[in-house]
Structures are given as structure tokens and as C-alpha cells.
Amino acid sequence: MTPVRAVSEVTLSGGDTSIVIVVLCIAVVALVFGFMFRREVLAASPGTESMREIGAAVQEGASAYLRRQFKTLGIFAVVAFFLLMALPAEDTSILVGRSVAFIFGAGFSASIGYLGMNLATAANMRVAEAARHGSRDEGMRIAFRTGGTVGMATVGLGLFGAALVVLVYGGDAPVVLEGFGFGAALLAMFMRVGGGIFTKAADVGADLVGKVEAGIPEDDPRNAATIADNVGDNVGDCAGMAADLFESYAVTLVAALILGTAALGNEGGLTFPLIIPAIGVITAILGVYITKAQPGVNALRSINRSFYISAGIAAVASVVAAFVFLPGDSAGLDGLSQAQPFGGTADLTDVNPALGAAVAVVIGIVLAAFILWLTGHFTGTESKPTNDVARTSLTGPATVVLSGIGVGLESAVYTAVTIAIAIFGLFTLGGGSLILSLFFVALAGCGLLTTVGVIVAMDTFGPVSDNAQGIAEMSGDVDGDGAKILTELDAVGNTTKAITKGIAITTAVLAATALFGSYLNAIIRAVDEAADSESAAIWDQFLVFDPRALVGMILGGAVVFLFSGLAINAVTRAAGAIVFEVRRQFRDHPGIMNYTEKPDYARVVDICTRDSLRELATPGLLAVFAPIAVGFGLGVGALAGYLAGAIVTGVLMAVFLANSGGAWDNAKKIVEDGQYGGKGSPAHEATVIGDTVGDPFKDTAGPAINPLIKVMNLVALLIAPAIIGLTYGDGSNDLVRWGIALVSVVVIVSAVVVSKRRDIAIGDAPDKAGVLTER
Template sequence: MDFDLVPLVAIGAAVLAVAVAGALAAAVLKLPAGTDRMQEISRAIQEGAMAYLSRQYKTIAIVGVVVTIIVAVTPLGIPTAIAFVIGAVFSGLCGFVGMFVSTRANARVAEAARSSADKALNVAVQSGAVTGLTCVGLALLGVTVTYLAFGREDLHVLVGLGFGASLIALFARIGGGIFTKSADVGADLVGKVEAGIPEDDPRNPATIADNVGDNVGDCAGMAADLFETYAVTTIGTMLLGFLFFDGATEYVVLPLMLGAVAIVASIIGLFAIRLGGSDHIMRALYLGVWVSAILALIGFFPVTQWMVDNNAYFFAALIGVVVTMAIMYITEYYTSTRYRPVRSIAEASKSGAATNIITGLSVGMESVVLPTVAIVGGILGSYLVAGGGNEGIYAIGIASTAMLSMTGVIVALDSYGPVTDNAGGIAEMSDLPDGIREITDRLDAVGNTTKATTKGYAIGSAALAAIVLFADYTHQLEVEGLGGGDLEFSLNDPFVLAGLLLGGAVVLIFSALANGAVGRASGAVVDEVRRQFREIPGIMEGTGKPEYATCVDIVTKRALKEMMLPGVIPVVATLLVGFLLGPQALGGLLIGVIVVGIGMACMQNNGGGAWDNAKKYIEDGNHGGKGSEAHAAAVAGDTVGDPLKDTAGPAINPVIKVVNVVALLAVPLIVAVT
């Protein structure tokens, strides 16, 4: 069989995804953008978002150029450096495209809400689909083209692409997270708590910065994050196929074919999202995920039969999809206002901020258990269904690839969140009728849950991807002459134990720096908002105009400054441990980062999401509603949870991939000097 045609099929599917994304973008941008006031506010958000993104990319580009030169002059060579650039550029492009469309779709969603919730939902989903399809299209295109250009001669070159994607995603997640939560926390603490004005009130000087932050964090950041997860997982599974099956082409290119099938399924799934006569928005969104998953599995069966003639790999793909759905529903349970965890935090708010925070921490810690069980089940299930051994580890890679088959739809649902959030802000600041704000609020309330579930999905996929990458690391060591019993990762080895402890410490110091950055930057926003309330006459009466640009500038500068240190720590720590302590310690570090990272990511993501929706549950009129003591306590809890769920928590995903990719990339260099 001529499996050499598979990369061409993958390129065709990738181009199809990008073409459909372009058509959807054109359709969204043709829609009416509302009144002059709505367009004015939307333009302010556009300008702030694009200004931040351009400055962020310029800052990251400096790091990227340095890394490219270093990679090119080492034995890794120029092809690996070129792959690094491809990964970095495509990852950045995903964020740019998503930001461009989402910041223009917000006013159009608010305008569509004049007609119906169904039309507003469709516009929001279409704008999100642009980001989702661009993400999977560019990821599959980048991996496939790099494979055709360099990978047939040296598949290890593809790791350079993964490194470029991971590094950009890490900085995008940190910088975007610091920006969005600094503005959000600052706006809430002064606006809601001190001044007693509603969220997105135009009198709040930080409200434009808050709306800008929704896009740079949850749109551009998530797009870059899942782009790199998709690319890194595909590359890792291709490497396993090469190492375990003597370079057999069918095992190397199977992940590319699965990706091609999944793109077609995702396009159909996105068009299946319709509200119709129902009011259940979440059900409509999940319908798209289910349609995508089922169609992907239908396509996976003949593909696996044709290429490898082994039912085990289809069942591994099925397990991967089941794990995805399980993690999404578990995350929804812990972050939706309909269930016990969020309502328990709201109930605790009646006793004050302290009990709110204690209960929120408890919910966050509890929420780690079930996703971990699901991930463990996915790892063991896919390993055992293929009979264990090398085939079982490759099956874990197939399960990971299958998990990412829904990336297009998942990113669309995540991008839906900031678009509907912005639409609500525009409706509030434009003084639109209450009925429109009610529709945008309904869409936004669901958006909070979709953002949490997509982060849960990203965490789960990161876990399985990390297992694949660790297997690649150990087998690459064997290729370099350190396998066959000469290298074991045993707790009896003090170097392995040292690496384990250092790996956990990397995750903790990263989280500390990311959350601390939000605390420092939001303090500067609080001071600025208070200054404007104090010094600009007529703000509270609506006769004075706040200086929105000042707050945008503050969080932009602080985010760019604060993202550098946590961004370089995972890379530097990995290289230091590898070169100074050796391959055993580095293997321990990778394990420590995976174990501690998954737990910390789940705890922060789910706990923060639960705090956020507990506040919204009270704002809906429960436990005294807005302005009550319970509401004040819930706002305090929400401000604690904000950086956890939108800065440190989701940024741990690329941290896990960065340390594994850097270790895998550096194996030949480490072996040479140890």
C-alpha cells in the first residue's frame, strides 16, 4: 500500500480547515455591527487587543531569534531551527487570527441579540469556529509539511516544531493571563465592591482593559495552547511509531491521517450547533462536540483497519474520546451553577469571604480526583487493549491523538466565551434594552462554563501527551546508547528522586510567579481606578469620561514585564538538570512536572471556575443577590480564583509540554556531555 500519499491527504484536510475558517470569518464580518456607540466600543477593544498582541509578539520574537540561533549552531542543526520557526510562527498566527475575528464579532453578537438568542449564538459560534479551524488546520499543515521537508530523513527534527509551538504558547498563556486577570480583578475590586456599580459599567476606567483581556487570555492564549498540544501530541506519536516499528511508514503517518479525518468531522460538528426552539444553550454546544466525536470515530475505524489492520488502535482511539467527554462533564459538574460544588461556595459566602475561600479551595482540591481517575483509566485502558509493551505505549499515543480530534470544536467553544462576554459588555456600555442584555448574559453564563471545560480538556490532553513524550524521551536515550538496562528511573536512585522533587518545585514556583504577577499588576489597576474616581470630575454622574487607555497601558506593560521570568524557568530548569545532574535526574524532573502539574492545573482551573460561577449564582438573585454581604464575599473569592483559572492554571499545560519537548530535543546534547 502506498502510505506516502497520506501526508498529501493531511495537507488537503488542513487547507480545507483554513478555507472554511476564512469563509466563516468573511460571513461574520459582513454582519451589521450595531449602533455607532457599539462600534466605537468594539473598536476600542480591537485596538487595545491588537496593540497588546503586537507588543507581546515583538517581545517573544526577541527570545525566539536567540533560541533559533542557538539551535542552528548546535549539533541539532539548521533543519531543527527552521522547524522551530515554523512552530513558533504558526502558533502566533493562530492567536492573531482568533483575536482579529473575536474582537470584531463581539458587537455583531450584541446586534444579533436584537433578533433572537439563536442568531446571537450562531454568530458567536461561527466566530469561535474561525479560531478552532485555523488552529487545527495550521497545526496539521505545519507538522505535515515539516515532515515532508525534513522528517523523512530525520524525524527528530519535528521536535523543533513542537518546541517553537510550546514556547510561544507558554508566553501567550502567561502574558495573556496576567493581562486579563489584572484588569478583571482591578475592575471588580473597585467597581463592584467599593463603588457598587455593575460589571462592564462605562464609568469604570478598567472596563475596556477587562474586555480586551478576555480576548488576549481566553482566545489568543487558548488557541496557541491547543495548537501546541495538537502539534506536540501528533509529533510524539509519530516518533513512537518510528521508534517502535522500525520506521514503518504506516505507523509514522497514522496520526496525520487521523487528524485529517477529525478535521472533516469537526467542520460538520460545528455546523450542527443550533439552538432551535430550545433554551438549553449548553446542550446545543455539546451537540457539536458529540457530532464531531462520533463522526471522527466512524472515520477512525476504516483508517486503522486499512493502515495497521489492528482493532486495538481503534479501541484506543475510542478510549481517548471517552476520556475527553468524561473530563468535560466532570469539569462542568465542578464549575456550573447547577451543581453542588458551586452552590456550596455560594452558601458559604453568607458567612463571609473567609468561608467562601476555604470552601472554594476545598472544591478545587476535590475536583482533581475524578479527572485524574479518568486520565489513569485512559492510560491503562489504551495500554492494555493493545496488549502492553511497545504496542501499548503506541496505543496511548493514538488515544492522545484521538482526544485531540475534537480540538477544532473545543477551541471554538472556548473562543465563544470571550466573544459573548464582550457582547454583554458592549450591550451594557451602549445602554441597549434590557432584553438584549438578558440574552447576552445567558450566552455569557454558559461561556464561563465552556471556558472551564475547555481548560479541563486541555489539561487532560496535556497529561496523555506528556506520557507520550516521556516514552519518546526514554526511547531516544536508548537510541543514543543509554537504554537496555543501563538507565532506570527508580526511587532508589537519588538522582531520580532529586529530579522528581525539582520537577514538582518547577510547577510550584511557576504558579507562584504567575499568580503573584496578577496580584502586583491588579494592585496598580486598583490604584489607577481609584485615582480617576477621585480626580476626574463627574465620572460617577456620567458627565465625565474615564481614561480607559491608561488602564490598558498599565496592564500591557505589567503583563509583558512579568511574563518573562516564569516563561524561561521551565526551559532553564530542564537544561540545568539535564546537563548538571544527568539523564536519570532529568527523567525524574519530567515525571515530577507531570504529576504535580496535572494536579495543580486541575485544582486551580476548577477551583477558580467554581468561585467565578458562585459569584454569578448570587448575582442571579440567590442568597441576597447583588449588593448583599454574600455578594461581597463572593466577589472576594472570585478575585482569588481569577488568576488561578485564567493565568497559572491553564499556563501549566504548556509548561508540562515545554519541559518534555526541551528534554527530548536536548537528549543528543546531554548524552554527549555526560
């Protein structure tokens, strides 16, 4: 088999260099606009003294948590840096560059997460203050501009990092950017898991003791978990989601550049994947500016309108860019006919790269718009599925839980089928060339990324409006029309959070599929360098009938289940500790209920921080070492099956968890708005329990699957050359290969055993007489 084009053969021409410089300038423009949006938010009034006091407590708790989290993650970053230095590379400059890019990817991911948290905690009280003065338009503008700031930082830093590496390293940039994507994905996964555990432990504890047992409102200041709950919204939804979408942005660009250099070479392979996100920066700025409340129009419709307008403009601009910057025929793509790893040749006579790329980008944008609608249908307060879940509250919590599970399972099918149809359509554009088809999949991901700036703004809108309502209720300074404004914005925020989770999942699947293709490209290159005489035996492993590939698929799917179980169990343990702490405060300090004593908010924040950081290690070690164990132990074919199994299971599981949780959450809102008995009724208690079950589904396990599948694909991409080198050719060494696999298995088993030794029902326990005692 003749190898595909090596990345080092691709160079930047003078025109290409000019394009990359323009892209860098656009990235800087995004950061400038982000700064402008931030200044607009902070210029608004922070509210009454009581609001500022509560907001400061939330900000202090969130900042303290992230500082402790970053110290913990710094250890992982240092270890990962030196492991990357140990992996093979073409020369020392690429080896060092890849490791340094890892640090920058991790640093950018952490910075965006911190920025999202920091500004959101400042915007909360400002939205509440705007509502206090009856200004729905101003409250919505502040909340969305807060998200716009984070969105601009996401697209600006992602595009800046990728473009800078391309400018410095030229044809070697895709290899260097593997480190950038890995750093972003690894940090995002940890922030998703840690933030998700924190926020849902506090949320579950606050709901179970406050709403169900004590019968007090959600954000009642007498509940010791309320501050922790508000802190959790910011470290989970703002910091975690921002980091998640940033790493999707980064790894999609990485995959597109890797596959672009293999498929197009000097015909736009290093520049066109940067042009599409650059267009997205411009349309994102437009989308943020045109989003405003309209009299008599639901705020969600206004937000959706802005999304669709910006997406439509991005689609048109991307099509024009494809025909301007890419070749209109296959004359320069002859090498691709020799890039079929499994035999045969691809007839590229009728392939039009410009047309194929244009269609691919449009498919990605249309896919984002359709997933937005589909997720809204299954989770929105005005949709039939969610209202059906709310109506089942009349027969108790069991039927609420069952109906929510049914909604999640059904929605996962429709979402997965939609993504599958899109991917299959993208593959047909490649004229039979596997690498070109995979490049079009990556371009669809880039097309979807043109909407990321608005998507991040939509997502951040949710926790900001939620916290604003909480601050208003705790301070007691907002009532009447102001309270109604915050209730509307909070309900809209719940839906936007659910919608953006659906789009984030879709982005993750496209990114993982593109990385899967990059893994194939890495194997092709490694095989041609180290194992020409044994290439047939290598490719036989990729047959689905090969037991190694099948075992890999089973293991890949199993890891998604194990990862999800670990995350949910972690929330269960941490939430149990919060429940017992809030109960203890009510029991030992009776003055709390009549406002003569103040709850110990800091104690609950500290418990959430401690428990969430303690639970970080096991999921992280599983994500990194499981593909290493499979790859070195069973081979590259088994690892390909592992990745396929993880992607397929991951998309179904993530959608199921996210949409079940979203439906339960909004079903509770429907009841709280007065349906089926309203607040304090048995129906309300049933939906609170359903929402409690859904909390770790939609905000911990489900979202964390997105970075999980990308981290595992990136690990596979990084280790593929080492696996080939140790398995075939002159450098083969089975003892070393099996030793690496064995050490990885030991690490995974040890981490899981340590996690399982922690009591799932942490806290007080009944003695033989049934009396609760402290453990």
C-alpha cells in the same frame, strides 16, 4: 540491548506519499472553511455607533498589546533558533530543518493567537447587536462561528505543518518536527502567561474598585478598567487559549510520529498519526455547522450535543481507518521485542496493532467526553458543587474561598484518577512493549485531538459572549429580552471556558506523557550510538529508588509550584497597580461618577500591557533552563524523574486551579441572577471576592501549566543526546556538562531574584499616620 528502529530507516512508499498529500489537502480545506466562517461573522451588522466605538477601543487595545508582546517574544525566538542550531543532529539538513521548523511552529502559534483575538474583538459587537434585536439564535451562531474560525485555523495549520514536514523529510520528519512542536509550545506558554496576567490584572482591578468599593455594575462605563478587562478577555482567553490548543495539537503529533516510527516503522508509523487528526478536521466542520440555538433548550446543551455527535462520528471513522491502514498482526513488529531498555523481551505474538490503535483512539475520544462532563459537573451553574459554593456566600467571603478551594482539590483527584486509568489501560494494549504502549498513549492524544476544532470553538464562545454583554452594558443600547439573551450566553460561555480548560489539561497530560516516551526513545538511540559499554549504568539511573531520579521528581514538582506562584504574584502586582489607578481617577475626577467626565481607559490598558510583558521573562526562563540544569547536572535519569514529577504535579495543580476558579466565577453568576440577595448584597460581595481570588487561578497560573509541562518535555527531548554524549563514551566531558548546569542555575536564580525584588503591593502605600501616598 538492540536499538529500536532509527527514524532514518523509515521511508515513505508511493501509497504513503499519496496519503500525506490527501492529508495536506484536508488541512487546506480546514483553512478554507475557517475563512468562510470568518466571512459569515463579519457579514453581520456591527451594531450601533456606540457599540462600534467601544468595540474599536477594545480591538485597538488588544492589537497594541499583541504587537508589543510579539516584539518581546521575537528576542526569545531568535535566541532559541541559534540554541537549536547548536544541538547535535544526524546531518546538517536535519539541523537546519529543525531550527526552521521551530520558527514556523512559533509563527503559526502566534498567528492563530492573533487571528483569535482579531476576530473575537470584531464579533463581540455583532453578538450584542443580534441580542438587541432579540435574536438568540443569531447571537449564538455568530459567537460559535467565531470560535469555529479559530478552530479551523488551529487544526488546519497544525496538520498542514506536520504533513508538509513528513512529505519533505520522510523518516527524518519526527526529528525535524521536534523544532515545530517546541516553537509552538514556547510561544503558547508566553502568550498564556502574558495574556493571563493582562486579563486578570484588569478583571481583578475592575471588580475590586467597581463592584465592591464603588458599588457600580461590572461593565459600567465609569470604571476605567472596563476596556482593559474586555481587552484582556481577548488576549488571554482567545489568543492564549487558541495558541495553547494549537501547541497541544502540534506536540501530540510530534510525539505520535516519533513513537510511531519507532513502533511501527514502515507499517503506518509516519502516516496513521496524521490520518486521525485529518478525520478530526471533517468532524469539526460538521460540529460547527450543527451547533445552533434550540427553542426552550439551554444553549450549553446545544453545544454539548454538537460536541458529542462530532466526537462519536470521529470515533467510528477512526476505528475504520485503523483497520484499513494498519497491520492486523505483529509480523512486521519483530524489532519491538528487542526495544526493552530495562531487560527482558515483549511477547508480541497476540498483539494486533490495528485493534490496539483503534481502541487507543476511542479511549482518547471517550476521555475527552468524560472530562467535559466532569468539569461541567464541578463548575456549571446548574451543578451542586457550584451552587454549594454560592450558598456559602451567606456566611461571608472566607467560606466562599474555602468551599471553592475544596471543590478544586476534590475535582483534581477525580480528573487525575480518570486520566491515570486511561493511561494504564493504554499501556495494557502494548503486549509488554514499552514503545508500542507509549505509541498508543500518543494515539489516544490524537483521538482527543479529533475534537479540538469544536473545543476551540467552545472556548472562544466564552469571551465573545462575555465581551458582548460588556459592550451592551457600556453602550446602554441593549435592554429587556436582549439583555436576558446576553446574560444566558455569558453564563454558558463561563461554563464552556471551564470545560475546555479541563479538556486542554487532559490533552496536555497525554501529550506530555507521549513526549516523555519520546524522551526515552531519544535516550535509547543516543545510548546505542555513544555508550554501549556503559548502558547498564545509564539504565540504573531510571530506578525510582535511585536518589538522582527521586531528587528529579521533587524538583519537577517544585518547579510547577514555583511557576504557579510567580504567575499569581505577577497578577497581584499588576492588579494592585490597576486598583490604585482606578481609585485615583475616581478621586481626582469626581465628574466620572455623574458622567460629566470620561475615564482614561488607555491609561489602564497601558499599565496592564507594561506589567504583563515585564513579567514574561522569569516563567519562560524557568521553563527552559530548569530541565537543562537538572539534565546536565544530575543526568538523564534525574531528568526523567524531573519530568515525571512535573507531569504528576502539573495535572493536579492545573485542574485544582482551573476548577476552583470556575466554581467561584459561576457562584458569582448565581448570586447575580438573584439568589441569596442578588446584586449589591453581602452575599454578592463575598462571591466577587471569591471570583477575584479565582481569576488568576483559572486564567493565568492554571492554563499556563499546560504548555509548561510540554515545553519542559520538549527541552528534555532535544538535549537528551547532548547529555549522553557529554556523560558517556569518547566525547564525555564533565567540566562542560557541569558548566552548562551551573550557567542554567545562575540564569534561573537571577530571574527569580529580579522578580522577587518587585514589590507585591505595588502602588500607593500608607505612611506612618495611615494616609495613602503615591510611591
